[in-house]
Amino acid sequence: MVHIWNDPTEVPRDFGPTVVTIGNFDGVHRGHQHVLAQVTQTARRHNIPAVAVTFDPHPAQVHRPESAPELIMGLQDKLEALGSTGLDAVLVMKYTLDLAAMTPLEFVRDVLAEGLHAEHVVVGHDLRFGAGNGGDVGTMQELGEKLGFSVQVVNEFGAGGFPLHHDGDADRRCSSTWVREALSQGDVVTAAAVLGRPHRMRGEVVHGAARGRDLGFPTANLSHDSTGYVPADGIYAGWLIDESGTRWPAAISVGSNPTFDGVSRQVEAHVIDRPREAVEDFDLYGQTVAVEFTRRLRGMVAYQGPEALVEQMNLDVAQAHELLVRG
Incomplete structure (x- = not known):
């Protein structure tokens, strides 16, 4: 059973320590799956729960609703896809301007360290978080040293069959943008190849x-x-x-x-x-x-x-x- 929480206050006090990752995960495509596999593998190795933190609505819908991309999947399908990766829990943060204004330190301290009792944090190499997207991988590593968790950086297309080779796109990174592009052309076969399942x-x-x-x-x-x-x-x-x-x-x-x-x-x-x-x-x-x-x-x-x-x-x-x- 995958636990679904909508606020850090819903996380039981005795839940943890944990292995945590963060992302929008629109599509839960093969790049996301590669990162999530590292999360679950690390969690099993340490015999602790694997948790993903995601956001609803998508941040672009809050910051620039007039030009936000059409989402690949709704929240229910996203939660099902995340659950199928072997995660033990998903924290769905309601994305608001107040949440967006949190500094990298505030977000990591309040959500990851104190909320989820993170012992290990697994992130993609292009991580951005906190107010104005001011936090990156280096920031997360610095905060990990201060708050007591390790940081594992995963190259989303450097192992496990990545990048996805298709029609000469040998160096193209699996991405939500690629899925939307394929779907906009009616190419549901390519979309399925990037997603790892039918759209x-x-x-x-x-x-x-x-x-x-x-x-x-x-x-x-x-x-x-x-x-x-x-x-x-x-x-x-x-x-x-x-x-x-x-x-x-x-x-x-x-x-x-x-x-x-x-x-x-x-x-x-x-x-x-x-x-x-x-x-x-x-x-x-x-x-x-x-x-x-x-x-x-x-x-x-x-x-x-x-x-x-x-x-x-x-x-x-x-x-x-x-x-x-x-x-």
């Missing part, structure tokens, strides 16, 4: 225009406040995971339905290969589901009427079935 969105299934049902392709429409980066418009093969954890193969549409002059972007998943007896009873409305993107099948196209669209949708479903079910 996913999560949201409540809501009622839509019901055009898919009318055409014979009922869809689960995600609400507009769903979390996760929305990839480029197009049709994708992927999976819908319902609240019970059942994974359903799906053809996923991202876009504004140009055949019907749609204007707002919508993410909707048509579940394929449902048992015959489940077709009529298959109702996901009101459920919070996850949608995973495996491969982009094509871009979004405006067709000359419903007949041409239905013909293409049959081809899309057949291709998705071939990829997902037959492999």
Whole structure:
């Protein structure tokens, strides 16, 4: 069981000593995973808990909301991904201007040393923290000497298969920016390679225009406040995971339905290969589901009427079935 705390005051007094790392961890990609692996390995070696400190909302959403990047994942998925790395606990700090104003000393003393009883701190080589991002690796090492913890610096792309080699990007560092770039182009395969798993969105299934049902392709429409980066418009093969954890193969549409002059972007998943007896009873409305993107099948196209669209949708479903079910 992974403990989740929202403030240092929630950490039990007798919890610790600990091995701690700090980061936004948007995407919990392979670079993050490499650092987190060092955290858990160090913790097991010393037989003490491994803890990650992260922030919600993302600092960029507080400091520059007008230009903050779209997040790769929501908090729930981030916590699940962090928990899957072997951590014992995650401290989610509410990011505010008051927190941002803490000096490096105040943050490390109050959160790491006194809050989490850190004995070892593991950080990436490009660490920045404290007011104005004034703290770096050297600062952390100096504070460690004063406050009684050791500091381990990890090169996120120097070992364990890093950097990720892909299409000539032999020296490219795994990063959240790279994931967003790939998703913005609909390249969910590269995004999955950097993430170490398929990209996913999560949201409540809501009622839509019901055009898919009318055409014979009922869809689960995600609400507009769903979390996760929305990839480029197009049709994708992927999976819908319902609240019970059942994974359903799906053809996923991202876009504004140009055949019907749609204007707002919508993410909707048509579940394929449902048992015959489940077709009529298959109702996901009101459920919070996850949608995973495996491969982009094509871009979004405006067709000359419903007949041409239905013909293409049959081809899309057949291709998705071939990829997902037959492999």
